[in-house]
Amino acid sequence: MNIVSVGYDSTNYYILDAQGGKLLVDCGWPGTLPKLTAEVKRKGMALKEIKYLLVTHFHPDHAGIAQDLKNLGVKLILLETQPAYIPQLTQLFKSKKRPYLEIKMHDNLLLRFEDSRAFLHKLGICGEILSTPGHSDDSISLILDEGLAFTGDLPPRFIISEDNHLALESWDKIYQHRITRIFPAHGS
Numbered sequence: 788m789n790i791v792s793v794g795y796d797s798t799n800y801y802i803l804d805a806q807g808g809k810l811l812v813d814c815g816w817p818g819t820l821p822k823l824t825a826e827v828k829r830k831g832m833a834l835k836e837i838k839y840l841l842v843t844h845f846h847p848d849h850a851g852i853a854q855d856l857k858n859l860g861v862k863l864i865l866l867e868t869q870p871a872y873i874p875q876l877t878q879l880f881k882s883k884k885r886p887y888l889e890i891k892m893h894d895n896l897l898l899r900f901e902d903s904r905a906f907l908h909k910l911g912i913c914g915e916i917l918s919t920p921g922h923s924d925d926s927i928s929l930i931l932d933e934g935l936a937f938t939g940d941l942p943p944r945f946i947i948s949e950d951n952h953l954a955l956e957s958w959d960k961i962y963q964h965r966i967t968r969i970f971p972a973h974g975s
């Protein structure tokens with residue numbers, strides 16, 4: 788799998804090749820569409836090549852320009868646990884000056900975890916999406932069968948205290964797959 792990092796402002800955003808377009812994992816703070824556009828261009832691609840957006844969780848540095856991208860024709864993939872957490876993000880920006888576009892709820896691609904493998908297969912991607920709470924309850928991880936895991940803000944395994952059962956269970960779930968490389972949303 789060809790994976791290109793198009794991150795900025797200390798968050799990693801990843802572009803994966805998919806059939807008929809590319810899949811973007813996470814997108815930045817409100818108002819940063821020009822930054823993403825520039826970064827994508829700098830890596831030799833065009834924004835219009837992105838067809839799908841997967842958000843690891845609905846925090847502002849991961850979903851801030853989701854609607855901006857949707858307005859450009861990108862399809863937002865929502866896992867079954869995620870819709871309930873979008874209003875919190877909207878609420879966060881109610882009183883702020885940041886140019887946040889509220890994520891519309893009617894036109895997304897709603898996906899159950901159990902259907903994620905079949906869905907990704909249609910995009911030419913071998914893998915699945917897991918519910919991996921610990922950083923936030925709506926957090927998900929994208930697992931590729933070749934051994935790659937996109938884990939969002941799930942804290943690294945070695946810094947989790949033993950009483951953070953949710954995060955530990957999420958890592959157990961991730962490591963049921965043969966993982967050789969982790970792609971976190973922050974850091975390397």
Ligand SMILES: [Zn+2]
Binds near residue numbers: 844846922923940
């Ligand atoms: Zn977060």
